Amino acid sequence: MQVEATFPIALRGRPFRVREALRRGISAGRLRSRSLFRPFHGIRTWTRPESHEQRARAVLPRLRPDQAFSHTTAAVILGVPLPRRLERDPRIHITTVGTDQAIRVRGTVGHRSRRDRIRLVHSGTAALTHPADTFVALATLLSRDELIVVGDALVGWLGWCEVNELLTAARRHRGARGIRKVRAALSEIRPGSRSPGETRLRLALTRRGLPQPALNHDVVEDGRWVACVDLAYPQARVAIEYESDLHRTDPRAFRKDLTRGEQLRDVGWWLVRATADDVGSAVETFVARVRRLVDGATAGRHDTRPAVRLATTG
Numbered sequence: 001m002q003v004e005a006t007f008p009i010a011l012r013g014r015p016f017r018v019r020e021a022l023r024r025g026i027s028a029g030r031l032r033s034r035s036l037f038r039p040f041h042g043i044r045t046w047t048r049p050e051s052h053e054q055r056a057r058a059v060l061p062r063l064r065p066d067q068a069f070s071h072t073t074a075a076v077i078l079g080v081p082l083p084r085r086l087e088r089d090p091r092i093h094i095t096t097v098g099t100d101q102a103i104r105v106r107g108t109v110g111h112r113s114r115r116d117r118i119r120l121v122h123s124g125t126a127a128l129t130h131p132a133d134t135f136v137a138l139a140t141l142l143s144r145d146e147l148i149v150v151g152d153a154l155v156g157w158l159g160w161c162e163v164n165e166l167l168t169a170a171r172r173h174r175g176a177r178g179i180r181k182v183r184a185a186l187s188e189i190r191p192g193s194r195s196p197g198e199t200r201l202r203l204a205l206t207r208r209g210l211p212q213p214a215l216n217h218d219v220v221e222d223g224r225w226v227a228c229v230d231l232a233y234p235q236a237r238v239a240i241e242y243e244s245d246l247h248r249t250d251p252r253a254f255r256k257d258l259t260r261g262e263q264l265r266d267v268g269w270w271l272v273r274a275t276a277d278d279v280g281s282a283v284e285t286f287v288a289r290v291r292r293l294v295d296g297a298t299a300g301r302h303d304t305r306p307a308v309r310l311a312t313t314g
Contacts, residue, residue: 002035003030003033003035003036004035004046006030007021007026008024008025008026010024011024011026012046013046014046015039015043015044015045015057015058015059015060015061016043016044016061017042017043017044017061017062018031018042018043018044019042020061021044031044037049039055039058039059039107040058040059040062040105040106040107040108041105041106042062042105043058043059043061043062045058052072052073052076052087052090052092053076053077055090055092055107056069056073056076056077056092056126057126059092059094059105059107059108060125060126062103062105063094063103063127064096064100066096066097066098066100067094067095067096067097067103067127068094068095068097068120068126068127068128068129069092069093069094069095069126069127069128069129070093070094070095070111070113070128070129070133070134070137071093071095071109071111071129071134071137071138071140071141072086072089072093072138072141073092073093073094073128074093074128074129074131074134074137075134075138075150077123077126077128078123078128078131078134078154078158078160079158080131080134080150080153080154080158081149081150081153081196082142082146082150083142083146086141086142090107091107091108091109092107092108092109093108093109093111094108094109094110094111095110095111095112095113095118095129095137096110096111096112096113097112097113097114097115097118097120098112098114098115099112111137116172117133117172117173117176118130118133118172119132119133130161130169131154131160131161131165132154132161132165132166132168132169133169133172133173135147135150135151135154135166135169135182136166136169136170136173136176136178136179136182138150139177139178139179139181139182139185140177140178144181144184144185145200145203147181147182147185148185148188148189148199148203149196149199149200151166151185151186151189152189152190152191152193152196152198152199153193153196153199154166155189155191156190156191156192156193156194157193157194157195162191163186163189163191166186166189167186170182170183170186188203188206190202190212190215191215192215192216193215193216194215194216194230195230195242195244197242197244197274197276197279198215198230198231198242200279201230201231201240201242201274201278201279202215202231203279204278204279204283204286204287205231205287205290208283208284208287208291209291210233210287210290210291210294211233213231213232213233213240214231214232214233214234215230215231216228216229216230217229217231217232217234217239219232219234219239219264219267219269221267226263226264226267226269227239227260227263227264229241229260229264229271230242233294233297235297236270236293236294236296236297237268237269237270237297238269238270238272238290238293238294238297239264239269239270239271239272240271240272240273240274240290241260241271241272241273241274242274242275243273243274243275244276261273270293272289272290272293274286
């Protein structure tokens with residue numbers, strides 16, 4: 001018989017505190033069973049928590065009503081993209097709202113916040129800091145550009161909040177650690193992005209003097225929809241697509257990208273494909289290429305390559 005089946009129904013299928021099990025008549029010896037896992041002191045689970053969110057759910061029975069997941073833990077639950085160094089960090093961030101003591105459990109990071117500064121939302125039975133407050137809190141852990149990626153995600157493809165909510169949260173947290181970085185990031189956050197790569201691509205272009213591109217722009221010619229492109233300079237008829245590894249490894253995505261390129265070329269648009277290298281080591285070369293296309297179109301030279309006549313056979 002499985003050990004779980006011998007426990008009270010209220011303790012099955014979920015993490016529980018040792019003190020709760022003892023109160024329900026489970027002996028200390030049974031709580032030392034190898035069928036149970038001990039991810040945190042005083043906690044037992046039926047399966048080993050593997051992901052960050054699973055670890056957060058495991059510590060949930062230890063949280064008081066005035067405590068909520070925050071910082072990177074709230075970000076993971078919300079689906080916010082984080083740098084790999086933080087994705088690999090197993091520590092669970094928990095904020096105590098009010099004047100009571102911050103949590104002190106090995107494997108967690110405790111924080112405190114005033115009640116007038118922070119709002120809470122819920123994901124199932126778990127309380128977590130509001131997406132806008134999570135954005136502000138992450139400023140203590142992220143670089144400016146990483147914070148812009150988070151902001152673009154929140155107001156873009158995740159749709160958790162609007163730019164005005166981020167601005168309001170920044171005002172509530174006036175004087176908090178990292179608030180200058182928050183304000184700097186807010187000046188460059190734009191709705192409409194659909195991936196971290198698109199955000200980094202936009203920043204690479206605008207910080208080197210190019211105008212703000214249109215995000216996820218629908219190319220329409222003679223009333224006919226042609227394609228939706230990641231970034232675009234419509235007046236110059238220049239489209240830019242960010243190609244992630246998915247486009248390289250997924251045959252269907254690869255074929256779709258090829259078709260899109262041909263369709264854009266048929267209506268007189270340039271399609272520039274960008275990879276991670278183009279926002280990294282090769283950024284200057286990439287931006288110079290886009291600038292030549294945009295400047296050439298502005299000057300009426302959309303394609304400066306000499307025409308080549310094909311030989312015909314008689």
